[in-house]
Amino acid sequence: MAIRIFHISDIHIGMKFQRYPDTLRANLIESRFGAIKKAVAEADRLGCDVLAITGDIFESIKVAKRDVIRVTEILRAFSGDYVWILPGNHDYYDQQLQLWQTFNDNMPDNCVLMYENRVYNFEVQDIKVDVYASPCESKHSKVNNISWVKNINPDKNRMNILLAHGSIKEISPDLNNEYFPMTLGELNALGMDLCLIGHTHVPFPLSQETTTDRIYNAGTPEPDGLNYRFDGNGWYIELDQSKNIYAKKIRLGTYKFYDINVKVNDQLSENELLKPFENEDLEKLIVRIHLDGYLDQEHYENRYEVLNVLDEKFAYVEIDEMALKPKFTVETIDKSFTKGSVPYALLMKLIEESDGETAHLAYELMMEVMDND
Ligand SMILES: [Mn+2]
Numbered sequence: 001m002a003i004r005i006f007h008i009s010d011i012h013i014g015m016k017f018q019r020y021p022d023t024l025r026a027n028l029i030e031s032r033f034g035a036i037k038k039a040v041a042e043a044d045r046l047g048c049d050v051l052a053i054t055g056d057i058f059e060s061i062k063v064a065k066r067d068v069i070r071v072t073e074i075l076r077a078f079s080g081d082y083v084w085i086l087p088g089n090h091d092y093y094d095q096q097l098q099l100w101q102t103f104n105d106n107m108p109d110n111c112v113l114m115y116e117n118r119v120y121n122f123e124v125q126d127i128k129v130d131v132y133a134s135p136c137e138s139k140h141s142k143v144n145n146i147s148w149v150k151n152i153n154p155d156k157n158r159m160n161i162l163l164a165h166g167s168i169k170e171i172s173p174d175l176n177n178e179y180f181p182m183t184l185g186e187l188n189a190l191g192m193d194l195c196l197i198g199h200t201h202v203p204f205p206l207s208q209e210t211t212t213d214r215i216y217n218a219g220t221p222e223p224d225g226l227n228y229r230f231d232g233n234g235w236y237i238e239l240d241q242s243k244n245i246y247a248k249k250i251r252l253g254t255y256k257f258y259d260i261n262v263k264v265n266d267q268l269s270e271n272e273l274l275k276p277f278e279n280e281d282l283e284k285l286i287v288r289i290h291l292d293g294y295l296d297q298e299h300y301e302n303r304y305e306v307l308n309v310l311d312e313k314f315a316y317v318e319i320d321e322m323a324l325k326p327k328f329t330v331e332t333i334d335k336s337f338t339k340g341s342v343p344y345a346l347l348m349k350l351i352e353e354s355d356g357e358t359a360h361l362a363y364e365l366m367m368e369v370m371d372n373d
Contacts, residue, residue, distance in 0.1 A: 001239040003124045003159065004080075005050045006043035008252070009198030009218040010097070011035055012090065013067055014059035024286070031254045035222035036071060038080045038252045039234050046236050046250075047314050049081045049124045053087020054198030054218065055136065055165030061099050063091070068099060072106040081124055083111040084131065088165040088198050089179060092136040094261075100225040114163065117148050127159055127241060132192070136180060141166075144180040146190065154191050159239060162187070162195040171217060187215050193243050203233050209248045215321045221252035224257040226288055255315065257286045264293035266327065268306050286316045292323040300326035328360035336367070 013036075017028045036057075043051045057071060075083050085107075087093035093100055093115040104113055112132035114120055122129040132152075134145035144166050154160040164187075166180025167173075174181050179199060187195045195215040197204075203219035222232045232253020238246045260276055268291075277285060289310075295303065303324075310317045324331075330351060337344040343366050350359035 001125050001127060002238050003050065003127055004046060004048040005052055005194075005196075005239070006046065006048040006080075006234055006236040006250075007052045007054065007196050007216055007218050007237060008036070008037060008221050009054040009165075009196075010056040010088070010201055010220040011040045011053075011222065012056055012059040012220065012224060013071060014063035015224060020286075020316060022349045024361045027315075028255060033070060033074060033221050034254055035220075035232065035252050036074045037077075039221060040074060042234065042236070042250050042252065043083045044077075044079050045065050048236070050084060051075070051080060051082070052080050052084040052086075052163065054086045054163050055154050056090040056198060057085070057088075058091035058099065061092065061094070061097050062088055063099060065098065065102050067107050068102045071104060072108065072111075075111060076107075076108040078110070081110060082122060083108065083126050084120075084133075084163060085111060085113045086133060086163045086165060086198065087113075087115055087135040087137075087287065089136040089139050091142075094137065103295045117145060117305050121150075129158070129159045129161060130155065132160065132190075133161045134162065136165050140178045141180045142177055143220065144186075146182060146186070158196075159243070160192045162190060162197075164195070165198040166206070167200055168197060168215075168217065171204050171242050172202050184215060193235065194239060194245070201228055203230055203235075203249065207249075209246075211244070213247065214245065216247065223253050223255055223257050226257045226286070228257055229259075231256060255284050255286060259288045259290075261290045261292055264291055264295060264324065266294070266296050266299065268295055268303050270306055270309055273310065274307070282313045283315055285289075285314050287314050288318040288320065289322040290323065294325050294327040297326050297329070298333060300324075325360070328356050328363060332363065333359075336363070 011032055013032050017025045025107060038103045040323050091099060114133050117134055120131040120133055122154055146164050166182050169181060169183045197217045199222045200217050204217035205213050216235050218234055219230055220232060221234055231251045233249045234249045236250050307319055333344060333347045347359055350362055
């Protein structure tokens with residue numbers, strides 16, 4: 001006998017992606033609904049009893065009503081016993097809010113909206129389960145919401161599961177300590193059999209599979225920006241009667257973001273530029289490439305022949321060529337100045353006696369002065 005839980009978090013339905021072109025923007029918005037759909041499908045495929053969502057399903061408390069209803073419709077497809085819903089800090093709980101009223105009015109019968117700091121009792125696969133819910137009631141808080149749990153001695157004869165939302169110090173920085181900050185030590189000390197946490201957009205643990213960890217952070221199931229370097233995952237978690245645990249990361253994301261540096265030397269080739277993405281579906285990648293280095297004059301002049309091809313390959317690509325420069329050589333001096341002229345002699349001396357960069361700088365200044373004439 002075992003309880004099977006599928007854990008996701010931080011879907012942020014309602015994110016707008018305004019910096020991207022229209023079609024991609026629409027696809028990114030749509031893919032967040034797709035991530036919940038995939039989570040439901042995977043949870044069913046793996047025979048999960050519970051789908052647990054630990055906060056920030058929605059980007060804000062002002063998300064469109066039709067989007068809230070759409071999420072409840074997607075959740076309706078889940079055939080397990082329960083959907084556990086915890087309000088996070090972006091979609092915090094307030095009775096007055098339209099958001100949670102709409103959700104509550106439309107959610108499927110197996111959905112439990114945990115908006116109070118308290119223990120919710122369940123029975124799953126004949127195993128008695130106590131869920132310690134710690135929802136958010138505001139966007140920010142200097143203190144976390146788990147202190148009430150510290151005062152309770154969990155009943156060891158039941159399965160004790162914490163659902164909470166907030167930053168975890170050891171996983172990612174919360175510089176101003178304003179997102180319900182927790183620590184792993186604090187969570188471990190609660191004596192829970194399982195802690196399902198949301199908020200930090202970094203999956204924890206980082207391993208693909210584990211039989212020892214008790215604290216899980218799902219990260220977002222659908223990557224949401226250039227600073228998110230993971231696939232987008234959920235956790236499949238099995239807990240048996242004796243409280244043995246097995247967990248496995250399940251990929252849910254459609255799009256993936258890459259923000260990378262590519263060092264170039266002399267030549268620019270499509271193959272080299274695509275090397276970092278070898279096992280990826282390029283059409284689902286949003287990429288920023290920072291080019292850094294020197295190119296032969298010819299490669300430098302023709303660089304857009306290569307770079308423009310990338311536009312067709314990726315869902316979206318941005319090239320930063322601030323640190324890309326044409327290589328400065330004797331040939332460049334030869335081409336630009338008459339042999340025996342003062343600039344010619346000066347540059348030749350510089351290139352012989354110092355590094356190429358100094359000669360290059362002098363060359364650029366000289367070209368500038370000559371342009372001004
Ligand atoms: Mn959050």
